[in-house]
Amino acid sequence: MNASESPPIAAPASAAGAGRLRLFDREAPLGYALVLPAVLYLLLFIAYPFLMSIGMSFTDAQAGNRRWTFVGPVNYSKVESYEIRANDFVLASGLTESAARTMAREKGDARIVTEPAAAEYRAILDVGGRRIPLLQLPKEDDAAFLGGTIAGDLDWRVDRESGGTYRLVAHASDAPVTVGSFPNRAALERERKEALLIPARTEIRTNGKGVLQDPNFRLALKNTFQYTFGTEAIKLLLGVPCALLLHRRFGGRRLLRGLIVIPWVIPIALSAQGWLWILDSTYSVINWCLVHWGILSPGRIINFRGDKNWAMLSVIAVNVWRGFPFTTIVILAGLTAIPDEILERARLDGANALQRFVHVISPMIRPILLVSLLFSVIFSFTDFNTIWIITKGGPYDQTQVLSTYAYQIGVNAGYLGKGAAISLFMFPLTAVMVFFMLRFLRREA
Amino acid sequence: MADVVLDGVEKRFGDVCAVAGIDLAIKDQEFLILVGPSGCGKTTTLRMIAGLEEVTSGDIRIGGRSITHLPPRDRDIAMVFQSYALYPHMNVARNLSFSLRLRRTRKEEIERRVAEVAAILGLTEHLHRKPRQLSGGQRQRVAVGAALCRQAGVLLFDEPLSNLDAKLRVHMRTELKRLHQKVKSTMIYVTHDQVEAMTMGDRIVIMNAGRICQIGTPVEVYDRPATRFVGGFIGSPPMNFFDGEIAGNGREPSVRLAGDLVLPLSRADLGDSPGRRVVLGIRPEHISAAPSGRPLSDLAWAAVGHPARVPVVIEVVEPLGHRAVITARSPAGSFQMETEIHAGLRPHEAVDLWFDMNRAYLFDPETERAI
Numbered sequence: 001m002n003a004s005e006s007p008p009i010a011a012p013a014s015a016a017g018a019g020r021l022r023l024f025d026r027e028a029p030l031g032y033a034l035v036l037p038a039v040l041y042l043l044l045f046i047a048y049p050f051l052m053s054i055g056m057s058f059t060d061a062q063a064g065n066r067r068w069t070f071v072g073p074v075n076y077s078k079v080e081s082y083e084i085r086a087n088d089f090v091l092a093s094g095l096t097e098s099a100a101r102t103m104a105r106e107k108g109d110a111r112i113v114t115e116p117a118a119a120e121y122r123a124i125l126d127v128g129g130r131r132i133p134l135l136q137l138p139k140e141d142d143a144a145f146l147g148g149t150i151a152g153d154l155d156w157r158v159d160r161e162s163g164g165t166y167r168l169v170a171h172a173s174d175a176p177v178t179v180g181s182f183p184n185r186a187a188l189e190r191e192r193k194e195a196l197l198i199p200a201r202t203e204i205r206t207n208g209k210g211v212l213q214d215p216n217f218r219l220a221l222k223n224t225f226q227y228t229f230g231t232e233a234i235k236l237l238l239g240v241p242c243a244l245l246l247h248r249r250f251g252g253r254r255l256l257r258g259l260i261v262i263p264w265v266i267p268i269a270l271s272a273q274g275w276l277w278i279l280d281s282t283y284s285v286i287n288w289c290l291v292h293w294g295i296l297s298p299g300r301i302i303n304f305r306g307d308k309n310w311a312m313l314s315v316i317a318v319n320v321w322r323g324f325p326f327t328t329i330v331i332l333a334g335l336t337a338i339p340d341e342i343l344e345r346a347r348l349d350g351a352n353a354l355q356r357f358v359h360v361i362s363p364m365i366r367p368i369l370l371v372s373l374l375f376s377v378i379f380s381f382t383d384f385n386t387i388w389i390i391t392k393g394g395p396y397d398q399t400q401v402l403s404t405y406a407y408q409i410g411v412n413a414g415y416l417g418k419g420a421a422i423s424l425f426m427f428p429l430t431a432v433m434v435f436f437m438l439r440f441l442r443r444e445a
Numbered sequence: 446m447a448d449v450v451l452d453g454v455e456k457r458f459g460d461v462c463a464v465a466g467i468d469l470a471i472k473d474q475e476f477l478i479l480v481g482p483s484g485c486g487k488t489t490t491l492r493m494i495a496g497l498e499e500v501t502s503g504d505i506r507i508g509g510r511s512i513t514h515l516p517p518r519d520r521d522i523a524m525v526f527q528s529y530a531l532y533p534h535m536n537v538a539r540n541l542s543f544s545l546r547l548r549r550t551r552k553e554e555i556e557r558r559v560a561e562v563a564a565i566l567g568l569t570e571h572l573h574r575k576p577r578q579l580s581g582g583q584r585q586r587v588a589v590g591a592a593l594c595r596q597a598g599v600l601l602f603d604e605p606l607s608n609l610d611a612k613l614r615v616h617m618r619t620e621l622k623r624l625h626q627k628v629k630s631t632m633i634y635v636t637h638d639q640v641e642a643m644t645m646g647d648r649i650v651i652m653n654a655g656r657i658c659q660i661g662t663p664v665e666v667y668d669r670p671a672t673r674f675v676g677g678f679i680g681s682p683p684m685n686f687f688d689g690e691i692a693g694n695g696r697e698p699s700v701r702l703a704g705d706l707v708l709p710l711s712r713a714d715l716g717d718s719p720g721r722r723v724v725l726g727i728r729p730e731h732i733s734a735a736p737s738g739r740p741l742s743d744l745a746w747a748a749v750g751h752p753a754r755v756p757v758v759i760e761v762v763e764p765l766g767h768r769a770v771i772t773a774r775s776p777a778g779s780f781q782m783e784t785e786i787h788a789g790l791r792p793h794e795a796v797d798l799w800f801d802m803n804r805a806y807l808f809d810p811e812t813e814r815a816i
Contacts, residue, residue, distance in 0.1 A: 344497050345530035349544035349595075350518035359543070363534040 057421040063414030075421035077210035082188040083180035088201040089150055091125065091132055093167035100158045100166040103128060107156050112147040114140050122197070123147030133197040137179075149177055181207065211421050219397055220405040221425075227316060227387075227401055228380040232373060234320045239327030244357075246328065247335045257332075264325040272389035275318045279304035279390065305391050308398040315399050319386050323376055330372035334365030367441060374437045378430055402426050447508050447521065447598025447631045448473045449494065454503035456489050463489045465655040466503065471633060473508075476625045478646035479635045482678070486655040487635045491601050494633065495524050507599060523592035524601040527608065529584045531576040537563075537587050538572040541594045562590045565627065582613045589621070593628060602634040606641065618644055639679050643667070651675050671815055673808040676726045682770055685732075685780035687725045688810065691718055700725050700807070704776020708753040711802045723816060726806040729770065732782035733799045734790055752799040759794045773798060 057075050059068040092103060110127040117136055123143040125132040134150055137143040154170040154177075161167050179195055182188040188204065196202065211217045246257055263271065278285055287301040296302070304314045338361060346360045384403040387393060393400035393408060400408070402422060410419015449471040456464040464486040471477045479487040492498040494505055496517035505513050512520045523544075531540050538559055539546075545555045563569045566586040576584055585605060592600055602621075606614045622645055625632055636642055642649045643663045651658045651666060651674075659671040670676035676684045691710075693699035698710045700723060708725070733752070757773035769786045772779060775798075782798060790796065807816040 339528060339530065341526040341528050341530040342532065344495075345524070345526060345591075346532075346543075347497070348495060348517045348522070348524050349591075350547045355547060359547075360532060363532075366534075 053420040053424060056417055057424055059417050061416035061420075063411075063416060068417075071417070074210055075418045077212040078208045079206050079210070079213060080208040081181035081183060081206075082185060083178050083182070083205040083207060084188065084192055084195070084202055085176040085178055085205050086196060086200045086202045087172050087176040089134070089154070089170040089177075090199040091127075091156070091168040091170055092130070093161060093199075094163075094165045095167060097158070097166045100168050103130070103168050104156045104158055107151075110151045112144060112151050114144050114147070116140075125151050127151075135179075135195055136197060137195055146177060146179065176203075178205075180205075211418060211425065216397055216400065217405065217422060220400045220402050220422075223312065223397075223399060224381060224401040226312060227319070227383070227399070228377055230312075230316045231319045231323065231380045232377055234316065235324045235327045235376060236369075236373070238320065238324045239331050242324070242328040243331035243335055246332055260328060261325045263322050268322060268385045269389065271322065272318065272386065275321075275390060279314050281306055306395050308395055311391050311395055311399045315387050315390050318390055319380060319383060322386065323380070326376060327372055330368060331365060334368035335361065337368070338364050370437060370441050374434065374441075377433060377437075381430055381433070382426060449599055449631060449633065450504075450506040451490070451494075452504040452506070454490070454493060454505060455501045456486070456493060456498060457501045462655055464493070467652075467655075467657050469650065469657065469660070471631060474629055474631055476622070476632045476634065476645060476647045478642040478649045479633065479652060480637065480639060480642035480649055480678075481652035481658075483637055485652040487637075487650075487652050488603055490652070491524075491603055491633060491635045494520075494599070495522055495601055496520050521598045522601055523595040523597040523599075524603065525588050525592045525605045527604040529576075529588035529605075529608075531584060531587055531591070533576055536573050536575055537568055537579070537590075540576065540587055541568075541572075541590050543591070544595050558594050558596070562593045565593070565624070566590045581609055582617065585609060585613075585617060586620075589624070593624075597630065599631045599633065600628075602632065604636055605634075606636070607638070614641075621645065640681065643679065649679075651678060653678075669815070670726075670806065673724060673726065673813040673815075676806055676808070676815075680728055680730075682729045682781045682783065684726045684728050684806075685782075686808075687727075687777045687780070689723055689725050689777070691721045691723060693719070702777035704778075706755065706775065706777045708755070708800060708805075709751075709802060710805070710807075711751045712807075722810050724808040724810050724813075726808060727780075727800050728804065729781045729783040731801040731804040732780075732784075733801070734771075734782070734784050734788045734796065751802040753802050755798050755800055757796060757798050759790050759792050759796060762790060762792060 056068070058070055058072060060071045061068040092100070095103070106128045110125060112134075113124050113126055114121050115124065116122070120136050120138050121140040121143040122136045123134045123146065125134050125147065134147050135143050137146070150170050154172050157169045157171050159167050159169050179191065180188070182191060192202065192204075206213050242260070246253060246260070277283065281303045284301070284304060286304070287296065290296040291298050291301065302310055304310045342360060342364075343356060346356045351359060382403055383401070384407065387399055387401055387404050388407070391399045393404040397405075402425060406419045406422035409415050409422060413419075449469075451467055451469040453466050453468060454464060455462070455466045467486075467490065479490060481487050489498060493500050496512070496515065500513050503513075504511055507521055532543065535543065541559045541562055542555045545558065550558075559572070560569070563572055566589060568583070568586055568590060571579060571583060571587075576587065579587065585608075588605065605621075606617050609617060618641060621634075634641075634645065642651075646663060648660060648662055649666050650660050653674050659666055659675045661669075666675060666679050670679065670684075673686065677686065687702045689700045689702040691698060692701040692707060693709070698712065699707050700710055701707045702725065755775050755777075757775045759771060760774050760779065761772040763770040763772075764786055767786060768783050769788070769790075771782050771784055771790055773782060773796075784790065808814065809816055
């Protein structure tokens, strides 16, 4: 080795000051080039649709309509009128049981009389010689009609009061009595104070075109929470014991660990076809088994997708079946990460199996459990596939969730702006959930 | 009384015999070390005492009571694990008191014991920290403290110092020894480190291949190794071994090594077996140097009781500071010696070295037992 030769490694470093390196020898441009596809993807497929739907939710965009005009937040909230919805009118209270029952029996003879009162009309119930003022409305017809509804159409019920006395209540079993509509809140409040003369359970209904005024949206929101948290609770209840089981050493453990992820890895579009058959209204295997074992009579088979009580349970069951392998695998990973020595020490410290689980295992897997919960809550909250394939939101919107409702309104009905507004409601909700979970997670760690 | 007796204890994993029937009596309040290379069965033995492994056959008794089939929590034992096994989600105080809380000990009693143990181990100001906020040495002390809190009759240690850095390990060695003098518990301590074994134990049990090779005080196992394995295991750098055979006559016995190197023996009980194959063992610290051509100084002569000259060529010199380890090649094979750093030996130099034959050991090549 000749001492005058400069070592080859040093050459680029000394040359860097004098002249620029060749493009392909520099590292920074390569880094940007490698990141570029991901950035483009995020911009094109995440950022652009997201911003687009925000913009669209403020327009009157409709399918087939080329011109979108800015309409402000009407898709979110646009109040047109208010109504008072009243129910459970207390006709009389503080009665003895026999007096209340006598009055209830006299319902057939009850009459409504109207008489003018301070430029308005008052409906008075005349039952068994008793005069009970019910309503006071500007128009005589309205007063007579609503009074007649309470007197004749509603069921009269005798309720026991807390003091041992009895009262007579007029109860609407299907739809409450509606008073209104009122153009604004002030008119509503004035009427609420003055119109109803007897105690009743009232609520205010807001009518309008916006999503917030849409009762179906509220139902979808309630269903979404029911679906998400029902699913997650069952997933945890199933996932923890499954993970504990798969953590034990036994023959075929590896095989079982592989098999358990199958529901999660096969496309839901395929597996849901199986579920459609399992939950079929006529050919359901569950019904067949129940009938075959003599648990159900053939005439009373369960309509899993058509019965409003069973439909939500059915979609939750499918989502649990699909999602619990993920929970199990994540918990299993958490269990595997617990060093054997810690569990051995717990045994030496005198902890039995339950105490080991409560005091050692569950606190140690809690962080990873929370991460898995975070993921699967978001997946369930935004889940579209399962519900769309199994029930399409039915029956009567009983399984309608935000994602399917947004699709119904935005795509099927063509109200793109309103559909965008519905789907955007999921964003702040998931953001809040993520925020709290991450904060909890950080406090744990 | 927490004396521990192992009676023919055996452990098999399928066809593999991990512990092959050991008998051991550990006195109350003794500090006993189980030492051996990895896989020798020392940890398995400890885990059987702890109740973490089933005993295949044999009996274990603590304080005269058979505990072989009792669950770990009923055995009057506490254990310190190699990885400390602290509960990461509990602070130090709760880590210390976990076993007491499971036993529903009274609250004041728990607080008293935690405070006492924390004071002994210098953990008082860390009681509210989580394990991950502690240094390795502090975690180690918490692990020891958690075992102490139990006030068990027997404390088991499974290589508790092996995750510490060298300096801290030396410090904790002293700490544990001091602790043993303070705490009236029997301690059984597993290590693979012969230095730990020598410095800490009242008695040392040297194990190999699932069997006990020798039980004795540190001085006994150093001075009178029962087998070739013990000789090679205890001491650092390890003992040198040479194959050879007995030569000479009854009055002046000697051993002939390879390369026709004949060294006189200082023992009179071997003369009637000339030609017997033996293994000569000599520790590096029992070999002295004198540069070639120069006689040994008086001082060096005094150190070597029964010197035998061995001509060598120096191969490697490894200075340690106050001493140096020298690898030398003799006609009988390469060996190591320890000498003063200023002995002036240089690689490739041909010198004479002197074996102290008073301190040499003979082993049987078949049974490996000391002769």
